[in-house]
Amino acid sequence: MAKEDITAITQIVERHGKDAGRLMDIVLEAHKELGYLSDDSVDAIAKALGIHRVQVHDMASFYSFFSRKPAAKHTIRLSNCVVDKMHGLAEVAAAFEKALGIPVGQVSSDGSIRLAYTSCTGMCDQGPAALIDGMVVTGLKPSDVPAIVAALKRGKSEPGESEVFPNAEVQLNLRQAGPVVLGPFENGTAIRKALNLTPEQVIEEITKSKLRGRGGAGFPTGMKWGFCRKARGRHFLICNFDEGEPGTFKDRLLLTEAADLLFEGMTVAGYALGAEEGLLYLRAEYAYLKTRLEQVLARRRRYGLLGQNIAGREGFDFDIRIQLGAGAYVCGEESALIESLEGKRGAPRDRPPYPVQRGYKDQPTSVNNVETLCCAARILEKGAEWFARYGTRDSTGTKLLSVSGDCARPGVYEVEYGITVDQLLQLVGCEEAQAVQVGGPSGSCLAPQDYGRKISFEDIPTGGSVIVFGPKRDLLKHVLDFTEFFVEESCGWCAPCRVGTTLLQKKLEKILDGRGTASDLEELRQLGVTVKTMSRCGLGQTAANPILTTLQNFPDLYRKRITDKDFIPDFRLEQAFSEYGAVTGRKFVDPEEAKS
């Protein structure tokens, strides 16, 4: 390794206080500086931190945005979310393959451009989308591809040099602003109101509002804050901006349009919890937002809304650090997110202990969704009663929904809890939907008979993803896409999820391939139940949902795909002989066909 590279790494490590807990940032910066993470880099990082190389490798090999092999100069990552596929990803991918002369997954012959797939990048309302060296490119058409490839071959791409690319712009697509989250807001009002109360009274106000977590699980926020405050230790607040559920992009809009509101909510939470440090975990796919968010934070520090003695209150110190992720859906799970923040692989923890007892650095930690914290700021500003006037009895307030798929107006909608699926479909301009996936792949796939049901914690909960499937879609193909997503994103820590997701994919492939039987359907269901029951975290526990909910709500779709034979083996003789056939030049003859 060149001497200057070792110096560069040493400097990066020193800049982060030689703190192994900051390994994410250290590896991110080393990766950016040197293009990839070589064995030499791993050794240099480990040495400078005084840890073992296997610890660095363990972490770095986990995240999809880190490369351990020499990387190409440019990387094109095509978002292979179901919705991107619905909007023509296959044609765009084919155009890239043609322009570069390589299949997806490889590097162009001159070594300059790598073409790869990545999980949903949160641009479903404007897909097909891609990340080109981290820059978001949306609304891709096959005809855009030659110009993009030419621009990459011509020169270096840096965020900010977007003029060389067509489509390098993220549309806001706010379709309906509601009164709660996206209403007008004046900076500092929520903080000042909070400071008129004791921290306990702030928590009481949140409890009275019946605010529940917007990530989908719906845990009462006041209760979470109360547990956290009461737990002894140094308190932390974490905002989960690892919005990775396919079909979700509402937090992207919030951080673009209402970053101040979020930071206000985080500061209020900091006051309520007695935390001095807040962490915003930003998913790697949204790295383009980081510079602007840093600017907002700096401005808030200037105005005395962040930092020391906030809003003039002696002794109220609170600041926010942004932590960038590196491509792992599972880090949206709160305990995996904490592991990632601590500089480790994003493997979830067994709970209890819950983060409110032992979270970040084993200290009491409240992990809240972006939207939840925005709501908290509004509750302090306008009062719990005002907030609880919206929504239903058990689901107060409004919800931001990210709607995509087969509808006229995809985008973000702020609606009151209690809206029916039917009402929502009218709002988004959808006349006929074969199915609606609510809550992303980890949620449920609803059939028309369920469109009268209400989006709410008591009926259909959702973190915000709504994907509409029109009448012509092959729904089961998309169920397979969702299943493949979980295979890709399973962290591998526990056996039922690690192995079970792959087995679910294989079984479904067999059925969709026309080789399934009635017993295969039953085995598919049982396997789904095992993965759901035995897995360690929410990812595994919901990974079978696309299959289980469609088996329940669309049984005919499956029945149409199976044969009436009693048994068809998983093993395929012809396939097993394929290499032999290729080597010897002999053709495989099916024994049954030969007989007849």
Place this chain on the structure above:
Amino acid sequence: MSAQTVSIIIDGRQVEAKAGQTILQAASDAAIYIPHLCYHKDLLPGGHCRICTVKVNGKPINACTMVVGNGMVIENDTAELNEQRKCVIEMLFVEGNHICPGCEKSGNCELQALAYRFAMMAPRYPYLFPVKEVDGSHPNAYIDRNRCILCGRCVRSSRQIDGKNVFGFEGRGIHTRLAVDSRSALADTDLSATDKAASYCPTGSLVTKRVGWKTPVGQRKYDREPIGTDITGRRN
């Protein structure tokens, strides 16, 4: 019941447990066997295999990590849970390339012993036939990743008992593999054959060389009695 103990019910039996114990520890003290694989009594729990999943007040939960609470009603030896455990064991068999009849760990292997205990005939799932590496570089121990079930016992024991850091994981999902603390091979790590890490592997994946066939097949631990007998045998 004193302040130091809590009262729980496992499979209908009332058990006095020490406060702070996990369900698995409390059950074991009461001579109740909760099947487990990645758990080892000398190590902090890892929560990898999920074989010790029980139901607490009706909800599936991991017995090796869940701490006992007063009044917990725990289901363990039920047909439903045993069937789910068997499913996970079968998953582990198809995930790797297990060669029981020719494996030097046969009869001492906890995975094999659990398969026998749950009366597994053949895995119900299709074999994945992955390509895995064998690392025989070390003079006194070798890794055969064909039989590795990613239980993390070697990772944890090297850190927690040996005070080293010889092992870790690499990659994620179905591509997760056991990594060693060197660029290339086990020989370049500071593993010693006397390390606890070299002896805690439940399968034939991390094995000390030249001792595997000392005890003839047929006279080995689980050839004599089913896995779990050491725990249930303590019951009066």
